[in-house]
Amino acid sequence: MSNDYVAIMAGGVGSRFWPGSREARPKQFLDMMGVGKSLLRLTFERFLPIIPKENVFIVTNEAYKTLVLEQIPEISEKQILCEPSRNNTAPCVAYAAMKIANLNPKANMVVAPSDHIILKEEAFLNHISSALNFAASKSALVTLGIEPSRPDTGYGYIQYDKKAKNGIHDVQRFAEKPNLDTAKAFLASGDYLWNAGIFIWSVKSVLEAYKTHANEIFNILTKGAKHYNTSEEQNFINKYYPTTPNISVDFAIMEKADNVYTIPANVAWSDLGTWGSLYAECEKDSQGNVLQGSKNLIALDSSNCLIRTTAGKLVVLKDLDDYMVIDEADVLLIHPKHKEQEIKKLTEIVKKDFNSLI
């Protein structure tokens, strides 16, 4: 029996990917890369070489349980954790850790988002395996640090000690999302990594950290210790989980603990946070256009566009530069790509008259 587990976080809404992503089918359930598999499915398969499928847990929302089972028929219903409310990542991770600890007190676990992409899977798994071994050997909270490729202001950063033991470094501090000048300085120093929200620890270590640094969450969710992995689990969670404070795992434990480590990783990672970051990851034609869902595009004097449409449809563009053309069965969006940050606001406008399309 393996002591290695993964909890895949699949409860997000993905509103910045409207109209591709909808509340009823957020981006982790969509084939965002045009490879025939959803991001969740890609994440599940990514871990299979090192973690047995019985040890994969999916944390999501009740509304998405059926979708998860459809996309990952290899797992049983017991491996799906349903949050009754969205309370950010700290309660979510604590719940998963307690449930897994109840099954196996010697468990080591990975926490992984379901909607990121990692192109260098072998390198990624090597890092994860090292981290799992390290976490099994001592009380340690490990976070994967992504080697930054640009002064991005959309991520938190990790300042780390350049001295390493077996590729594992002490974390000196976490830095919130910086402004551009600070981000440039971080990048130039070589001392900073992006915080990707991928964690590795033993359930013992992480629960100790909660007990010390996030006592309220720990106390609320420990009350249910005897219900985890029984028929009473969901009832307990439905009643008490919503009373936990809304706080991120970074803020609740990582920024406070002194046993935090990182592994700098160069694994071609993207959090696919926006249409623009999706565009950046996709293969482009000679005019810089990306077409998903169809192979049929005629682009006349049109460049740098991201086009998503339904199978086989022919898209003909003339004089269009740097636009997104998102053609769904019930919505057609034509929007400047560089204004993608306005999509979230746009969905508020759509919501007023067309709530069912959100």
Added chain:
Amino acid sequence: MSNDYVAIMAGGVGSRFWPGSREARPKQFLDMMGVGKSLLRLTFERFLPIIPKENVFIVTNEAYKTLVLEQIPEISEKQILCEPSRNNTAPCVAYAAMKIANLNPKANMVVAPSDHIILKEEAFLNHISSALNFAASKSALVTLGIEPSRPDTGYGYIQYDKKAKNGIHDVQRFAEKPNLDTAKAFLASGDYLWNAGIFIWSVKSVLEAYKTHANEIFNILTKGAKHYNTSEEQNFINKYYPTTPNISVDFAIMEKADNVYTIPANVAWSDLGTWGSLYAECEKDSQGNVLQGSKNLIALDSSNCLIRTTAGKLVVLKDLDDYMVIDEADVLLIHPKHKEQEIKKLTEIVKKDFNSLI
């Protein structure tokens, strides 16, 4: 029994309206105005107050016979004339005139395109009735002249004598499509009308004109005189019609005859020749956008667009000015509206790889 007939010309291809219009379903069969009726249906209904439905004939192509019967179930198959080849309007009008003459030698007939719109129907019918009476009373070839509203270079012009008898004027000459300066001079003079391709004459007069000025067509099609309106008609037409010269009715008889008259008409006419002319005829929202096929549009900083989509679909535009967005089930076209003259050329490109979508 009425002696008044109409031959509606419905054989055109409408390639400038791609991808709305397809070879298998050209524009006359489409609801181009978003009123729930095709242009052909609107044309048929327009004549019903003055011409009985038994006297309406539709000239089309074998490929469209089923479409015609679907859209005009009131007529019988015998009222549909199928051209086996596209030989321009002169052979087509001669065939219709001979077939109608065979049924009723005293017939007067209107020749009308199936893909134009006329908003002032009552005024139009008054002009047509006058013209039918005039054509019944003497040997006359009457063409409806549209009072020009702009120096359009896309139409032929009719120079006419300002002196009239009962609103009917002598035609002095026909002028080919002019250049812009000439068109401006025509407009300024007040002596010119647009030639809309709407004709009124007795079958006797028009066949005399063919005999005199277009003898080759007359001779070929007269050979079948005894077959018209029999089971042999289509066989005869299939064999001989393709041998007629490809020539327009204007060139074959109107420009040569000396008994040509016109009625200046102000009837809110458009030949809907391009997407732009369709846009011009449609009701716009406060930002100058036209939406067809759906009522659901969110246009942010977007104006002067022509949007056609499928029922109920929500279209969301941002930063798009003066574009056509034509969203069909199998094709999505996004194209600057003022470059609509390039659509025909574009279909040649599409044809190479996507012939089935033309």
